[in-house]
Amino acid sequence: MTTPAAATIEAYRDDGPLADGIARIAGRFARLDAFLLTVAAVVPLVVVLALAGGEVPSVALGLATGWFVLLGGAAAGRPHDGRLSWLVPPVMRAVEYITLLRLATLVVASDRHAEALCFALVAVLAYHHYDTVYRLRQQRLVPPRWLRYAGGGWELRLFAAYGLAAAGGLGTGYVVAAAVLAVVYVVESAVSWVRFSRADRPRQDFGAEEVDK
Numbered sequence: 001m002t003t004p005a006a007a008t009i010e011a012y013r014d015d016g017p018l019a020d021g022i023a024r025i026a027g028r029f030a031r032l033d034a035f036l037l038t039v040a041a042v043v044p045l046v047v048v049l050a051l052a053g054g055e056v057p058s059v060a061l062g063l064a065t066g067w068f069v070l071l072g073g074a075a076a077g078r079p080h081d082g083r084l085s086w087l088v089p090p091v092m093r094a095v096e097y098i099t100l101l102r103l104a105t106l107v108v109a110s111d112r113h114a115e116a117l118c119f120a121l122v123a124v125l126a127y128h129h130y131d132t133v134y135r136l137r138q139q140r141l142v143p144p145r146w147l148r149y150a151g152g153g154w155e156l157r158l159f160a161a162y163g164l165a166a167a168g169g170l171g172t173g174y175v176v177a178a179a180v181l182a183v184v185y186v187v188e189s190a191v192s193w194v195r196f197s198r199a200d201r202p203r204q205d206f207g208a209e210e211v212d213k
Helices: 004-013 017-026 034-051 059-076 085-106 114-139 145-150 153-167 170-212
Strands: none
Touching (some): 017 153, 059 085, 059 153, 085 114, 085 153, 085 170, 114 170
C-alpha cells in the first residue's frame, strides 16, 4: 500500500512514459529499494560526466545515460517509503540539470549558444518542478499524468539531449524544448490555480459571512 508521503515523492520524480514502462517491467524484479537503485543509477553517469572531454559526447556518456534511465526507471517501480527515499527526487533533479548543462559545455566549440539556451530550458523545468511542489502543498493535488508525459519525463529529456548533442543540434533543441514546455507548463499551471482559487473562494466567503453574523 502506498503511503501519502510515498505518493508525494513519486509525484516529485516527474517520470515520463518510458520510466513508467520500465517501472512496470523491471520494478517487479528489483530487490533494492528506490534510494539504493537511484544511487546505483547515478554513480556511473556522474563519473562519466566528470571525466568527459572533447566536443562530441562519447559513447560512454550515452551508455551511462541509458544505465541511469534503466535503473532510475526500475526505481520508480519500487516503494518510496524508506528512510532515505525523500532524497530520490532532489538527486534526480540535480543529475538531470547537471547532465543538460554538461552536454552544453561539451558542444560549446561548435554551438556557442547552447549554454545560454540550456539555462532557459532548466529555468522552465525548475518552474514545473516548483509548481508541482506547491500544488501538492496548497491544492493537495498531483499534476495530471498527461502533463508528465507531455514533458517527456526526465528520461526522454536526457535521451533527446544526448541525441541532439551527438547530431550537432543541441542549441536548437534546447530553445525549441524551452519554448514548447514553457507554454504547456505555464498554461496548465495557470488553469489549475485559477480553478483552485474559484473552488476555494466560496468557502472563504461563507466563512466571512458566518463571522459577520
